[in-house]
Amino acid sequence: MRAFAELLDRLIYTRSRNAKLRLIADYLRTAPDPDRGWAIAALTGDLDLRGVKSSVARGLIEERVDPVLVALSRDFVGDTAETVALLWPEVPATGDTDEPLGVADVVERLSGLSRSEAPAVLATMLDRCDANERYALLKLATGGLRVGVSARLAKTALAQAFDLDVDAVEEVWHGLSPPYAEIFAWGEGRGDQPTPADVPVFRPFMLAHPLEDGTVDLAEYAAEWKWDGIRVQLVHVAGETRLYSRAGEDITRAFPDVAEHFREPGALDGELLVRGEGQGAALGEGAGAASFNALQQRLNRKTVSKKMLAESPAFVRLYDILFDGAEDLRRLEWRERRQRLEVFAARLETDRFDVSELIEADDFEALAAIREGAREGAIEGVMLKRRDSEYVAGRRVGLWYKWKRDPxxxxxxxxxxxxxxxxxxxxxxxxxxxxxxxxxxxxxxxxxxxxxxxxxxxxxxxxxxxxxxxxxxxxxxxxxxxxxxxxxxxxxxxxxxxxxxxxxxxxxxxxxxxxxxxxxxxxxxxxxxxx
Missing domain, CATH: 2.40.50.140 (Nucleic acid-binding proteins)
Structure with a gap:
């Protein structure tokens, strides 16, 4: 835990993105397996130790320190894990507690515990740590890492540590499980590159730059509405369907009504919405979409009731196509992918999937006038996509722009x-x-x-x-x-x-x-x- 604790401590006080990349990369090159695999899982948000919550840590410290002092300290410090780490009574080292505690030790021990068993085991671990290690242990156990590191940055650091392509890492990431032994073996030349064959893996989204000032030529750019839902990727491979959020989180269980109707092999990019009363129909989009507030009722749910499925049916407004069956279409120009998308979508159920229509405008000034009325359609604004652009991960200047409505x-x-x-x-x-x-x-x-x-x-x-x-x-x-x-x-x-x-x-x-x-x-x- 000591090396991981030092990493977290340095990340907290480091603002430079490049410096954070170096810190994480250095740790990943020197930490042993499977410690580094569990550490990167924690940094990317892929670690879930359900038996330990913040309330467990609060309960443990209040058994050892005056609860009034705990409350005052928590109010001053502003973070439960840091408060517990600082207030925890030091325990003299013994033969049972002087053995270093590893990240894998923590994960493997806590992951198999029930909520009733977790407090006693966590307390024993805290006794074996110093203040910095206690902080890291609690952050690891409760899933509360907030060290200014996004999942993408952590994966970029892993790629840089072993001279890998970050998009190649991202592409297979969600088909693998922590502690990611296959990726480290690939990075160190001890194994082959993992492949997404027969696994519905997540591919990085193509993103847009804000259109701040200036205009674009509509002969070179296509315009379509930017809908007020959540960006999703639909993937069907080998009889299995998954829905991924923009961050690569698997949200299939929250939207079974969409997943069960997507049975065509391929991968699509679209906007997840909930049906509403006519919003969008006036813009030529067929059946309308409800506001984001209606969709929000269904987000972050592990199970969805029959009542909610009936009252707030979900659907996907399709933007792009990445794969048609096993054929990778991402190197095609947007105009070709758009044609393939329309053919693909014709095979899907129309009440669950439709294609986002293009906005017809004579010139940019006319498009600006159309955008002024966008709020009536419950949309966020306009997307501008270069007609010859490939589907490339991340933000690339000059390819896609988002022109959001004024707040x-x-x-x-x-x-x-x-x-x-x-x-x-x-x-x-x-x-x-x-x-x-x-x-x-x-x-x-x-x-x-x-x-x-x-x-x-x-x-x-x-x-x-x-x-x-x-x-x-x-x-x-x-x-x-x-x-x-x-x-x-x-x-x-x-x-x-x-x-x-x-x-x-x-x-x-x-x-x-x-x-x-x-x-x-x-x-x-x-x-x-x-x-």
């Missing part, structure tokens, strides 16, 4: 604040804000933790500390004296919030120190923005 804004009043995580754990950086109802009462409409500069964060943190009127555990209620201009993509009905509304992607656009709170927006005004 909505509302003036809201800060109501509550909470400390952030990681490097923000010392700052109150998560803000809940509200708008006025007809009775003059402030009701929460959203929560945001982005959009401001470091200097603005320091100012907001001081405001929270100087204007706290109540405390609820880690949450502070503040005096209703500050207006925040909040930008958001859309607003929807929500039964989960007292206001009855929920914002999509809210972020702080501006601190309105000049505006009286009485002039903040109302719930009724927000409700009029629902599409």
């Amino acid at each position: 909505l804004t509302a003036d809201c009043v800060m109501m509550y604040a909470q400390r952030g995580n990681g490097k923000r754990s010392s700052f109150y950086s998560d803000y809940t804000f509200g708008c006025w109802n007809a009775e003059g009462e402030l009701l929460p409409v959203g929560k945001a933790y982005s959009g401001f500069t470091d200097e603005e964060l320091k100012w907001l943190d001081r405001f929270v500390r100087n204007n706290t009127v109540n405390r609820f555990g880690p949450v502070r209620e503040v005096e209703k004296a500050l207006v925040l201009e909040v930008a958001f993509d859309s607003v929807h009905e929500s039964k989960r919030h007292k206001s009855g509304l929920a914002m999509r992607f809210p972020r702080i656009a501006r601190i309105r120190r000049d505006k009286p709170v009485a002039e903040a927006d109302t719930i009724d005004a927000l409700r009029k923005l629902i599409t």
